[in-house]
Amino acid sequence: MPVFEVSGRKYDVDEDGFLQDPGIWSQDVALDFATTEGVNELTSNHWKVINYLRNYYLQFGIAPMIRKLCKETGFKLNEIYQMFPSGPAKGACKLAGLPKPTGCV
Amino acid sequence: MNKEKLSLADISKREKKPLVHLESQDLMPLPAPFDDPARTPDWRPLSAQVKEKYECFLDDTCAVSVPQPKSREEEEALVAKFLSGLEKLFSRENNWTFLQPLLLTMDYCAKCQTCAEACHVFEGSGRNELYRPTYRSEILRRLYFKYVQRGGLLSAWQHGDIELNWPLVARLIELSYRCNICRRCAQTCPIGADNGLVAHELRKLFSQEMGIAAKELHDSGSMLQLKVGSSTGMNAEAVKDNIAFIDEDISEKTGIEVKTPWDVEGADILLIHNAGEILAWPENPGAFALIFNAAGLSWTMSSEIAGYDSINYGVWYDDAQFARVAIKHAEAARKLKVKKIVLGECGHAHKALTVIADRVLTGDLNIPRESCMPLLRDIVMSGRLKLDPARNNFPVTLHDPCNLVRLMGVVEPQREIVRKICPQFREMEPHGVDNYCCGGGSGFAIMSPHNFSDWRFQVAGRKKVEQVLNAFRECLDPSIPKYLCAPCSNCKGQFRDMLAYYDLWEQHRILYGGLVELIVNAMTDVKPGFIEWEWR
Numbered sequence: 001m002p003v004f005e006v007s008g009r010k011y012d013v014d015e016d017g018f019l020q021d022p023g024i025w026s027q028d029v030a031l032d033f034a035t036t037e038g039v040n041e042l043t044s045n046h047w048k049v050i051n052y053l054r055n056y057y058l059q060f061g062i063a064p065m066i067r068k069l070c071k072e073t074g075f076k077l078n079e080i081y082q083m084f085p086s087g088p089a090k091g092a093c094k095l096a097g098l099p100k101p102t103g104c105v
Numbered sequence: 106m107n108k109e110k111l112s113l114a115d116i117s118k119r120e121k122k123p124l125v126h127l128e129s130q131d132l133m134p135l136p137a138p139f140d141d142p143a144r145t146p147d148w149r150p151l152s153a154q155v156k157e158k159y160e161c162f163l164d165d166t167c168a169v170s171v172p173q174p175k176s177r178e179e180e181e182a183l184v185a186k187f188l189s190g191l192e193k194l195f196s197r198e199n200n201w202t203f204l205q206p207l208l209l210t211m212d213y214c215a216k217c218q219t220c221a222e223a224c225h226v227f228e229g230s231g232r233n234e235l236y237r238p239t240y241r242s243e244i245l246r247r248l249y250f251k252y253v254q255r256g257g258l259l260s261a262w263q264h265g266d267i268e269l270n271w272p273l274v275a276r277l278i279e280l281s282y283r284c285n286i287c288r289r290c291a292q293t294c295p296i297g298a299d300n301g302l303v304a305h306e307l308r309k310l311f312s313q314e315m316g317i318a319a320k321e322l323h324d325s326g327s328m329l330q331l332k333v334g335s336s337t338g339m340n341a342e343a344v345k346d347n348i349a350f351i352d353e354d355i356s357e358k359t360g361i362e363v364k365t366p367w368d369v370e371g372a373d374i375l376l377i378h379n380a381g382e383i384l385a386w387p388e389n390p391g392a393f394a395l396i397f398n399a400a401g402l403s404w405t406m407s408s409e410i411a412g413y414d415s416i417n418y419g420v421w422y423d424d425a426q427f428a429r430v431a432i433k434h435a436e437a438a439r440k441l442k443v444k445k446i447v448l449g450e451c452g453h454a455h456k457a458l459t460v461i462a463d464r465v466l467t468g469d470l471n472i473p474r475e476s477c478m479p480l481l482r483d484i485v486m487s488g489r490l491k492l493d494p495a496r497n498n499f500p501v502t503l504h505d506p507c508n509l510v511r512l513m514g515v516v517e518p519q520r521e522i523v524r525k526i527c528p529q530f531r532e533m534e535p536h537g538v539d540n541y542c543c544g545g546g547s548g549f550a551i552m553s554p555h556n557f558s559d560w561r562f563q564v565a566g567r568k569k570v571e572q573v574l575n576a577f578r579e580c581l582d583p584s585i586p587k588y589l590c591a592p593c594s595n596c597k598g599q600f601r602d603m604l605a606y607y608d609l610w611e612q613h614r615i616l617y618g619g620l621v622e623l624i625v626n627a628m629t630d631v632k633p634g635f636i637e638w639e640w641r
Binding site: 060061062066067068071077104 | 154321326329330335336337338339340343346347350380381382383387414416451550551554555594595598639641
């Protein structure tokens with residue numbers, strides 16, 4: 001199992017760099033993973049997206065539809081791409097500690 | 106280059122080194138703007154960590170990630186398991202699905218190579234011997250005559266010898282995941298040998314006997330579906346929440362109130378989507394709901410386990426998993442006492458539930474099961490919807506999902522629709538039953554471990570990229586938006602990733618989407634602009 005190491009901390013991740021155990025997530029995890037996804041600073045807008053993803057995941061066990069994410073946070077898809085250059089699924093979900101999406105998505 | 110020299114004996118080589126290596130200039134040439142191979146994206150190499158850990162000594166990629174055995178004993182145990190699986194593959198008790206066509210394929214092959222000329226992987230690779238359909242089949246054929254028929258020296262002379270060892274098995278695992286199982290080869294074979302089936306049967310042996318399968322198909326695919334209801338991980342609560350959101354969104358967008366009926370007992374139709382649509386392309390299930398309501402159909406969705414996710418990945422690698430899921434689908438329909446199941450825009454679900462499930466569903470589980478295409482055609486042609494083709498006045502081409510056209514012969518209904526509502530429709534060549542796979546078939550669209558997606562866009566999808574560029578040859582200018590209609594979730598996933606890989610949306614404004622979106626986009630009762638020209 002690959003290990004992601006940053007500032008002396010080690011995380012077990014899958015081959016795409018997603019956190020293996022979403023249960024160990026904390027705000028520090030988001031800060032640590034931000035570096036891998038081209039996010040330099042986590043602003044209140046970033047946290048709005050991350051917290052929405054996190055809460056949705058805790059309720060339903062999966063990531064929300066992207067369209068729903070946009071509607072509920074009030075950000076357009078291109079604004080989310082500006083915040084998270086690798087996109088909502090790969091970037092934002094990774095920072096929020098969600099597992100990689102499965103199935104035909 | 107080693108491609109001319111590859112022989113069948115190479116598959117058993119102990120050397121931990123790939124049998125072939127592909128360079129951009131060896132692959133099939135692409136039309137402009139990729140006529141210079143340097144303009145295609147670079148292929149990422151496998152990392153040293155991957156090469157050290159996994160069996161990846163077939164070519165430049167690795168699909169299944171089988172760990173390298175630690176000892177000779179471990180290797181021998183795996184080979185013994187393979188042999189026992191091989192026996193079972195050829196026994197009536199164990200292979201209740203495909204024994205007869207498999208035996209025919211073993212017994213009759215004239216080595217005429219008509220199949221190779223039909224194979225998009227072989228052609229896309231620049232005719233690399235490793236991807237010749239008969240290379241894989243000939244290995245299985247020799248193993249069959251030697252170990253199942255127990256032929257002696259005479260048989261070895263007649264059928265050719267082969268050395269069975271772990272390197273052969275390990276490479277064969279990977280090689281069974283270098284075929285899209287599109288079965289263009291089977292269609293063209295003058296004798297009826299089915300080399301696509303060979304790839305399928307090998308995957309089945311590895312999964313059912315050795316517990317080896319692509320994790321996207323098994324662990325996070327059929328296993329997850331049977332546990333929570335969908336391979337996307339959506340349970341009943343999540344799917345209902347998402348559909349409620351889609352209903353609201355579509356109502357807002359179209360100006361027509363849309364409500365999806367859930368668990369309606371006695372409805373005529375149980376509509377089952379590939380649940381990936383709900384998460385990734387919500388406008389597709391939304392458009393279905395709008396059309397079905399507008400046409401006045403009696404229909405419902407089901408919140409039973411697997412009742413809201415038509416996927417059946419077992420059809421790509423494991424008959425037992427296939428049967429488990431097919432039965433869940435039929436049980437959802439039986440519980441609601443519907444007259445029939447209609448499948449949404451998903452190719453492999455068509456193959457699984459309408460064709461192969463005939464082997465599994467008996468008695469009151471044998472509920473009529475249909476493609477959505479003839480139904481949509483009937484709705485569009487009946488005049489029940491007011492349609493204005495001028496709303497779809499942009500170049501449109503139609504991708505044929507292999508399972509709809511080649512396997513089932515559902516060719517014309519979708520064409521009648523696009524001819525009626527898309528004034529700038531143009532065919533890809535060839536099309537219909539002679540179509541080429543998108544390169545994502547047999548599960549590849551959802552598999553991207555290590556650098557496998559490079560292989561699926563550069564080799565497996567190459568022929569399709571050529572076809573798409575040719576279909577839009579005269580209008581590649583980015584000022585003209587173009588629509589690649591692909592009525593299948595798996596194909597759409599492949600197109601989304603492949604169009605992005607070759608930058609065809611940014612550079613040439615080629616968008617992909619489903620069929621029902623085009624219908625709703627043409628409806629005059631709907632606010633104009635249902636199709637949003639935005640990348641997703």
